[in-house]
Every structure is written in C-alpha cells, then in structure tokens.
Amino acid sequence: xxxxxIRKITITCHSIPIVPRYAETDRAGMIHHSVFPVWFEMxxxxxxxxxxxxxxxxxxxxxxxxxxxxxLKYRKPAFYDELLDLETTCANVxxxxxxxxxxxxxxxxxxxxxEGSSILACVSADRKLRRVPEFMxxxxx
Amino acid sequence: xxxxxIRKITITCHSIPIVPRYAETDRAGMIHHSVFPVWFEMxxxxxxxxxxxxxxxxxxxxxxxxxxxxxLKYRKPAFYDELLDLETTCANVxxxxxxxxxxxxxxxxxxxxxEGSSILACVSADRKLRRVPEFMxxxxx
Amino acid sequence: xxxxxIRKITITCHSIPIVPRYAETDRAGMIHHSVFPVWFEMxxxxxxxxxxxxxxxxxxxxxxxxxxxxxLKYRKPAFYDELLDLETTCANVxxxxxxxxxxxxxxxxxxxxxEGSSILACVSADRKLRRVPEFMxxxxx
Amino acid sequence: xxxxxIRKITITCHSIPIVPRYAETDRAGMIHHSVFPVWFEMxxxxxxxxxxxxxxxxxxxxxxxxxxxxxLKYRKPAFYDELLDLETTCANVxxxxxxxxxxxxxxxxxxxxxEGSSILACVSADRKLRRVPEFMxxxxx
Numbered sequence: 001x002x003x004x005x006i007r008k009i010t011i012t013c014h015s016i017p018i019v020p021r022y023a024e025t026d027r028a029g030m031i032h033h034s035v036f037p038v039w040f041e042m043x044x045x046x047x048x049x050x051x052x053x054x055x056x057x058x059x060x061x062x063x064x065x066x067x068x069x070x071x072l073k074y075r076k077p078a079f080y081d082e083l084l085d086l087e088t089t090c091a092n093v094x095x096x097x098x099x100x101x102x103x104x105x106x107x108x109x110x111x112x113x114x115e116g117s118s119i120l121a122c123v124s125a126d127r128k129l130r131r132v133p134e135f136m137x138x139x140x141x
Numbered sequence: 142x143x144x145x146x147i148r149k150i151t152i153t154c155h156s157i158p159i160v161p162r163y164a165e166t167d168r169a170g171m172i173h174h175s176v177f178p179v180w181f182e183m184x185x186x187x188x189x190x191x192x193x194x195x196x197x198x199x200x201x202x203x204x205x206x207x208x209x210x211x212x213l214k215y216r217k218p219a220f221y222d223e224l225l226d227l228e229t230t231c232a233n234v235x236x237x238x239x240x241x242x243x244x245x246x247x248x249x250x251x252x253x254x255x256e257g258s259s260i261l262a263c264v265s266a267d268r269k270l271r272r273v274p275e276f277m278x279x280x281x282x
Numbered sequence: 283x284x285x286x287x288i289r290k291i292t293i294t295c296h297s298i299p300i301v302p303r304y305a306e307t308d309r310a311g312m313i314h315h316s317v318f319p320v321w322f323e324m325x326x327x328x329x330x331x332x333x334x335x336x337x338x339x340x341x342x343x344x345x346x347x348x349x350x351x352x353x354l355k356y357r358k359p360a361f362y363d364e365l366l367d368l369e370t371t372c373a374n375v376x377x378x379x380x381x382x383x384x385x386x387x388x389x390x391x392x393x394x395x396x397e398g399s400s401i402l403a404c405v406s407a408d409r410k411l412r413r414v415p416e417f418m419x420x421x422x423x
Numbered sequence: 424x425x426x427x428x429i430r431k432i433t434i435t436c437h438s439i440p441i442v443p444r445y446a447e448t449d450r451a452g453m454i455h456h457s458v459f460p461v462w463f464e465m466x467x468x469x470x471x472x473x474x475x476x477x478x479x480x481x482x483x484x485x486x487x488x489x490x491x492x493x494x495l496k497y498r499k500p501a502f503y504d505e506l507l508d509l510e511t512t513c514a515n516v517x518x519x520x521x522x523x524x525x526x527x528x529x530x531x532x533x534x535x536x537x538e539g540s541s542i543l544a545c546v547s548a549d550r551k552l553r554r555v556p557e558f559m560x561x562x563x564x
Contacts, residue, residue, distance in 0.1 A: 034176070
C-alpha cells in the first residue's frame, strides 16, 4: 500500500538557495515575474525531498499535484546572479488540497523580495481529481 | 508634455488569440502553469496597443509598469496547439496602480480555463515609484 | 494506412511573423539566444500546417520528431516587440532524418538577424528510432 | 587597468551539476531542446567563477559576451529531476572570439546526453564589437 511505503511528512518548512540565471532576466534588468512560479515549484519539490519523498516517484505511481491557485506579491526586484533563499512552507493539507506559502529573501541582507502562496489539487494520471494521499498530512496533524 | 502626445485609453477590454507552443508544455501533457503570466503580459500589451499606445515607447520615455501582485486560478488545463482566447480587462486605475483581470477561454467551446488578476505599479527608469500617467485613466473615469 | 490519410508535403518553404515577447528579453536588452530554437520549432509546425499536416495529430499517431542537431548563427540582436519574419525551409528528407534551415529577418528593413539549421530524427512513442514517414518527402523528390 | 584587477584564466574546464526542473520538460516527457543553451550559459558563468571572475562584474565594466554561434548534438533525452553533469571547456580564445565546448552527462552511468559548442563575441555596452580582454586568454597560451 502506498501509504506504508512512503514516509509521512514531518518537515513543513524548507529553504533552498536560488541563483537567478541570465535567461531569467528581462530587459528591465530584473528577473521576469513569470520565473517565480518556477522557483516555487522547485521549493515544493525540495520540501518533499527533505521528507524523503521524490515527486517524480509520486507521478510514476499516478499521483500528480497540479497548481489550482497561485498568488504572488512582488515587493522588490530580484537580480541576475545574486544569492537568494526561498523558504517554502506547507501551510495546510486537507483531503482536497495542499496549501504552500513562499518567501523569497536576498541572502545578503535578509530583504524579503517576493511572497506567494499556492493551492495544489491532487489528480490521477487521467487528470481526475483524487484525495490527497495520507502521507501528505503532517505528523502533527 | 507626455499626456498630450499619448492618446487616452478608451478601450478597457481586449481579446487576443493564443496558440500554446510546444516549449510551453510540460511532462504532464499540459501547458505549464508558469506560462500564463507571460500570456497575461501579452494581453496587457495588446490592450494598450488597441488604444494606440505601444508599451515599448512608454519604456523609452522612462515609464515602466512592473507587476506588484498576481493571482491565478487554474480551472482546466490548456493544451499544445489548441486555439485559446485571452480576454484582458483594465479593471481599475488609480494614481498608484493599474488593475487588470484575465480570462483564458478555449475557442472551440468557450470553456473558461484560467482566470487571473494583476496589479501593476508604475516606476521610472531608476525603479522609483511614480504616479500612473493620466492617459492610463479610462475616458469614462 | 497513414500515408494515404496524410497529404504529401508540397510546400517546402514557409514564413511566419514573430513578435518577441517581453519575457523573451534579457538584461542586455535583446532577445535571449535560447528563444530562437523555440521560434524555429514554431516555424516547423506552421510549415507542416501549410501542407495540411497538424503536428499534434502525428504525435497522436505515435510519430514524434525530435531534434538531433541544431545550429544557430546570431548575426544581429532581435528586440522586444519588433516585427520579424521567420522563414523555415525543409531542405532535405531521408529515411533517417529531416533537415530544415531557418532565416530570421527584421520586417522593417529585411535585415537577416539569425540563421539556423536543424536535423530531426523520427521516433515512436517509446522513443525508438523509426523511418521518416513517406508523406514527409516533398512531392518533387 | 582592467587586466590588472581581473585574474587571468587558468582553469579551462569546469563541471557543474544540473537537475532538470519540471518547467523544463515538455509533453514528450523529456527536457525541451531549447533548455540546453540556458544550461550551457550557466556552465560558462561557473567556469569564469572558478577562475575568480564574476560575469556580472564584467558587464558592469561594459564587457559583454554575446553568443555568435551555437551548435548542439542531442544524443539521448534528459529527464526531469535526474542528476546531470555539465562539463564546460574553454576551447580557444582569440582577439575576436571565445570558443567553448560542452558535454552533458548522466551522473548515474556517465552516458553522454548532449554535446555542444559555442562561439562568443565580445561587445561593449553599446553593442559594438571590441577585442576579447587579455584575462580571457588561458595562462598557458
């Protein structure tokens, strides 16, 4: 049974370093605003991995998480080749959805550049909604 | 004076066709969720152009619109090479910000795939906040 | 039989308009060099469509064209929101591969900005090499 | 003088790890071929950094390297979230251009997935060609 093979989530917040790529900049000299959702997704993947879960293994078992809602607040621009920290928090899990929040900070001075949140739904390989698997519920819940 | 040279906005809603590119798909077989903000930006540019304003000319004059907030609701997946219509509406303009809403529809059946909204701030070339120019206020306002 | 249902290619050169998107620029103020392969792919898709063939239908039948080689020569920068023309030519077809060449021109003055070529291999859904289908051979061949 | 402040290049080959992102996949289930030039650019940046040179500092001094030619040979697909190694070699430097070669390998089995090469030209902030700076010449040269 999948719930026995996969470890339950115990870590709900995880930080990863991000160094913006040249291709992610735009002609205004900053990181284009469409790049942040890509980084948020990396943050979710690494939060899962910190819990011993590899997202592509979930997909291989027919468990897909798809983004249902996304919110971003851009406070300050991010720049090419500066060191950033992306904090990803699994804020809430129900049978129907998983909520994450995100904070992107400049490493050098701790300045908050971008905040965000997302709601994921869980679907099967045929894109039908399914219950969020048990292992996604934090242990404390 | 800039406000005299640039026509005032009279059209507040505009639709453009979108045909998703192969590079915009992901391994789940749909358009990746980070692509929609790119399309929304195209919608804003074409809404401006429908009003006789070319966004790059604004930047050449030192008027930059930057995304301050973004919200997306993904209802149904969009697929490679299908015909979509993106409706962009300028929903509200104040001295401090410009709000747009977006609706992405499948042409074939009118199905609403994605909804969104954004708030833009206006900055000068040195990234300092400035007032939203007069011509951005719809005539009816 | 697939070869009977699908029209044979008769048009070997096709041009499409391209208007670079904001997200395709970089902080040097030009279109990032990684964007051109995306446009070339669009050129190939539209060249096929000009011949009555929809590439996604081929994939639905298990015929995938994958890029095996790519060459680009960047002569002049392309800029945000300028009108370009991309000429795509199907230069050679054999059982093993399809060769295209590309020329990207500035509409305003006909200046050649980028040249390129690609070699596609044909694979089945399980990524095994297969013969290039008959309909890809130009009629004159 | 710039040549005195900036260390001369002594390391001509450098390897970086790459883990493909979800957004870099396409609906054929592999990494889209337009992503590799983005990774090659990262390889060049890190090769410079291994030599004590930060590319954005060069740009701040008005030294821009732009891609003049690019060649890629795609041998095997790269997949989402697998560990890759990108080897970047500075193969030749003249007053007019810098040549790099690239090899992308699957860490697990050393399989060569993609090979490539690029030629960079050196331009000033106004996009005029300029000589490649002295420090780019490997010490052994």
